[in-house]
Amino acid sequence: MRHNYFDTEVAATYDEGSPEMFAPEVLGPTVDLLAELAAGRPALELAVGTGRVALPLSERGVRVHGIELSEAMVAQLRAKPGAERVEVTIGDMTTTRVGGSFGVAYLVFNTIGNVTTQDDQVRCFETAAAHLEPGGFFVVEKGVPVLRRIPEGERFAVFNHTDEHVGIDEYDSATQLMWSHHYSSDDGGTTYHRNSVPFRYVWPAELDLMARIAGMRLRDRWADWDRSPFTPESTKHVSVWEKIGA
Known part of the structure; x- marks a missing residue:
């Protein structure tokens, strides 16, 4: 299992370190897109953390299951209102499997970079694909290397x-x-x-190849959750890959 850098001390102040990520103009478009892609089906969050996205997504009626390496981060999630709606499995998102199938899986806020080898980043895509229904979607939010x-x-x-x-x-x-x-x-x-x-930084084209290895293909890529166009000047991207049907 990978090393946990988000232990008790980090988890206790994690939300305070990025208050801008909780702003309605950030979370609103994030939840809108994920709920649309879920289309009434369950969602799987890789690295669910303190529930920043999972909790408001569950409020929209989407059943959310999370995978999380850090028990301390999950303890922060469990202390929040509505946490009972989010089921969590403690484990490594490169290898952990949970029961059921999902319409959308997602990995937000540069967390794919916390996986520090190319092989394990590929395994994250394989984890997503293993849980998705044919035609389901994997969404990754990642900054463009500077x-x-x-x-x-x-x-x-x-x-x-x-x-x-x-x-x-x-x-x-x-x-x-x-x-x-x-x-x-x-x-x-x-x-x-x-x-x-x-961290391991990774380019959008490299992520596309990882998706192909895992049996998915690129459907959309935007500069942000608001679906603004991705351009050479974009500093981040929100990419959506679709699982290829059997």
């Missing part, structure tokens, strides 16, 4: 800089590995605490 904005010879890019938090991404283009280094302070910048998390 390497073109990093000067030649550099490996580091600052993505946040305040007195309370400094965030630096480190890239290794030979392995497609990256590390997000977080330096946080609770005393106004006098003392910082470091936390580093590894």
Whole structure:
């Protein structure tokens, strides 16, 4: 099983670290699209976390089952109203299987990058495909790698800089590995605490090939959940692959 970087300490403040992801203008289009693709069928969330998406999706009448590696993250979900509507299986999304079939599976907020090998990223697609009905959909939200904005010879890019938090991404283009280094302070910048998390960055075309390996094909790709067009200037994408019928 993969290493759990989202233990009790991280889980306790996870939602506070990204309040913008709970904004109605973010969650509204996310839930709208997933509910539309589910079309009355159950949904499977890989890495369900604290339930940011699963809970409002379940409020729309979609039966949601989640797979989650971190028991501490699930404990945060269970403390929220409506958590009883979301069934959760503790396990690794690269290998875990649950009962039943689903109309849509989804993996949001760059979480495919938490899987740090290409083989295991392929296994995530295989997990989704194994649970989908023929014609079902797998949805992934992922940022586009920012390497073109990093000067030649550099490996580091600052993505946040305040007195309370400094965030630096480190890239290794030979392995497609990256590390997000977080330096946080609770005393106004006098003392910082470091936390580093590894990722594997992946290009949209590489994800398309992973989908083909798992028996799916690209149906749509947008720049965001609002279905705005994906262009060379897009900084992220929401991609939908359809499971090829038997």
